[in-house]
Amino acid sequence: MYPYYPLSRTRGEIRLLDLKPADWNDEISCSLRHAELTETLEFTALSYTWGNPHIRKTILIDGYALDITINLYDALQHMRDAKQPRTLWIDAVCINQDDLDERSKQVLRMRDIYAIAVAVEVWLGKTDDDDDVAAMDLAGRLGAVVNDPEQALAQGFDAKYQELFLKEIEQCTPEVLRALGRLFKRPWWTRVWVVQELSLARQETAKVRCGKRTLPWLDFLITAYAIELSWFIIDAIISNAFPDERLDSFNQAIRMAQCRRLNSTHPTFALLELLNQHRDCEATDPRDKVFGLLGLSGDVDDIGIEPDYTSSPQNIYTDLFRKHVIATRSLDMICACRYPKKYADLASWVPDWSTDQIVPGICINDRYKGGNDFPGSPVAHFQKYSASGTSSPCVSFSENKISMSAIHFGSIVSVGDIDDGMAFQDIETFGRQDKNGKSGSDSETFNQWLNMVLDSPTWDEIAKQYGAENVLDAFCRTLVGNRNNRMMKPPPEGLANEMHDESDESGIGDDREQKEITLGDAEPGDTEPGDTEPGANESDMTTSTSSEDNAFSPPEMLSMTLDGFRSCIQVSWGKRFAILDSGHIGIVPQHALVGDMVAIVLGCTMPLVLRPTNVMSANFVGESYIHGVMDGELMDGHVVETWILE
Incomplete structure (x- = not known):
């Protein structure tokens, strides 16, 4: 086997692979040399997936055998020139994978390696059939539509481009479009390392290879936007051109x-944002879910986290949490915890970054999978929550425990069903009645949550918290985390009528009917202090009720654009509605239970759901949105206690 010689740390050495020219069927022969990483080096950095680690083939390096994965072997065979040598940097070969200390040090250098490389070449894999070739051709034609790709990607694509994109797409067969979707579903796109590799690469020289066919990387980016922009029209022209995976595909x-x-304009990504944004990316080594993004983080030096392949994933994740709290003076990383955890021995308060982002978070600025913002389009900037006001965390760590200061203001007395997303798919028809007088919404979850409020034994406490005439407004705002400053106030009369009709059909008694009438009695001019911003457009606050069917649509009620509405879905999707004994209502994790306590923790922007295990001890359950406490309202006049999380 090839004998690796140590790299000089003082000279900042890396290894470069010289791929020798040969015919297609010749064995792959290379040489490996040490070089100081400087701007004058000329080499191509390969971006690829390792593939199945158990299927390997042998190449020769300076006469010695080295086993590599079959996917890397295929890449070298396709990249090899018949006449000229090629100089490459490939992590699996240029880093001694058996030397954990070297791996840790060289991973830190990958940011510079991909930035300095004269070119970065993406290897998607071999072409499977003629449709793959046709799909690559389509990507090339879509890329050619744009004269200045960098400018278009930065500023957005206007109607002219959309029309040109459609002209190209309409000429394609369903088979070619599906093949294009498959290209974007290849394993390379799911790999966490590629985010850093292509973000740092010189965009003008980066290219994508599928088999023998290569295209500029920018053509693929433009193609992704072209398909997203044309999606609804494509689906109308060619039914099911892409499977349900199309959102993930592009x-x-x-x-x-x-x-x-x-990154090119403001290279200051917060590490927490990066970790959450790319949580669904994959890594063979779970430690790389953190290490693979360090090169893009603007606060990594302040946090003090470095690659260390001698440490376990559990230790790395725990150490990251501790250092992040100290460096940022914030406990918000705790909100990234998701269940179930892959590593059962992780403390309840430590996020397991090896698990996918199955359920969207509320606190951290992640993206619901269906709601990307295109360059040049308005981005939905929501207000940040500040449940603990301007407080800093008061914490101490011991073994697998954390001590923190918290205000316990309520416990859960009832929880609703889990929102599977149907409530928001049906929300445009909720409240509409057909000619037979039946509601247009099929969402049982959405209706159940409403009924929870109306039937709650803690109704008096709820009415005390929000005012009886404002409970429905609080309910609607809770569903979207109050994340639209143009939220209508009060809710449309049609919703109260719909609720009243439901009570008639279900035979609910006079007490509930009186609550419904109270909820619907608000006058159009009634507002609460702080509900609207100075100078808000009056049209943003008006109701929309049809004279023909006395119907409304919640998107009108919420006065938000489709993009903004999609972004708000993350507040409730995959979670439960809950009522506290204090009368507060909110959204809690799907695994929250009756009896769980809710607390404001100093230094955390979100109220946290905790499950008591002993006196003043608890396990962390998850973040929550509790209406009426998200702006520090409870920070004055409440007892601050010390709780220990295990």
Whole structure:
């Protein structure tokens, strides 16, 4: 086997692979040399996936055998020139994978390696059939539509481009469009390392290879935007041109384009944002879910986290949490915890970054999978929550425990069903009645949550918290986390009528009917202090009730654009509605239970759901949105206690 010689740390050496020219069927022969990483080096950095680690083939390096994965072997065979040598940097070969200390040090250098490389070449894999070739050709034609790709990606695509995109797409067969979707579903797109590799690469020289066919990387980015912009029209022309996976298929390319654009102008990504944004990316080594993004983080030096392949994933994740709290003076990383955890021995308060982002978070600025923002389009900037006001965390760590200061203001007395997303798919028809007088919404979850409020034994406490006439307004705002400053106030009369009709059909008694009438009695001019911003457009606050069917649509009620509405879905999707004994209502994690306590923790922007295990001890359950406490309202006049999380 090839004997690796140590790299000089004082000279900042890396290894470069010289791929020798040969015919297609010849064995792959290379040489490996040490070089100081400087701007004058000329080499191509390969971006690829390792593939199945158990299927390997042998190449020769300076006469010695080295086993590599079959996917890397295929890449070298396709990249090899018949006449000229090629100089490459490939992590699996240029880093001694058996030397954990070297791996840790060289990973830190990958940011510079991909930035200095004269070119970065993406290897998607071999072409499977003629449709793959046709799909590559389509990507090339879509890329050629744009005269200045960098400018278009930065500023957005106007109607002229959309029309040109459609002309190209309409000429394609369903088979070619599906093949294009498959290209974007290849494993390379899911790999966490590619985010850094292509964000740092020179965009003008980066290219994508599929088999023998290569295209500029920018053509693929433009293609991803073209498909997203044309999606509804494509689906109308060619039914099911892409399977249900279409959001995942192209979103990763778009996220990478955004990451590159923002990194080139403001290279200050917070590590927590990066970790959450790319949580659904994959890594063979779970430690790389953190290490693979360090090169893009603007606060990594302040946090003090470095690659260390001698440490376990559990230790790395725990150490990251501790250092992040100290460096940022914030406990918000705790909100990234998701369940179930892959590592059962992780403390309840430590995020397991090896698990996917299955359920969207509320606190951290992540993206609901269906709601990408295109360059040049208005981005939905929501207010940040500040449940603990301007307080800093008061914490101490011991073994797998954390001590923190908290205000316990309520416990859960009832929880609703889990929102599977149908409530928001049906929300445009909720409240509409057909000619038979039946509601247009099929969402049982959405209706159940409403009924929870109306039937709650703690109704008096709820009415005390929000005012009886404002409870319905609080309910609607809770569903979207109050994240639209143009939220209508009060809710349309049609909703109260719909609720009243439901009570008639279900035979609910006079007490509930009186609550419904109270909820519907608000006058159009009634507002609460602080509900609208100075100078808000009056049209943003008006109701919309049809004279023909006395119907309304919640998107009108919420006065938000489709993009903004999609972004708000993350507040409730995959979570439960809950009522506290204090009368507060809110959104809690799907695994929250009756009896769980809710607390404001100093230094955390979100109220946290905790499950008591002993006196003043608890396990962390998850973040929550509790209406009426998200702006520090409870920070004065409440007892601050010390709780220990295990």
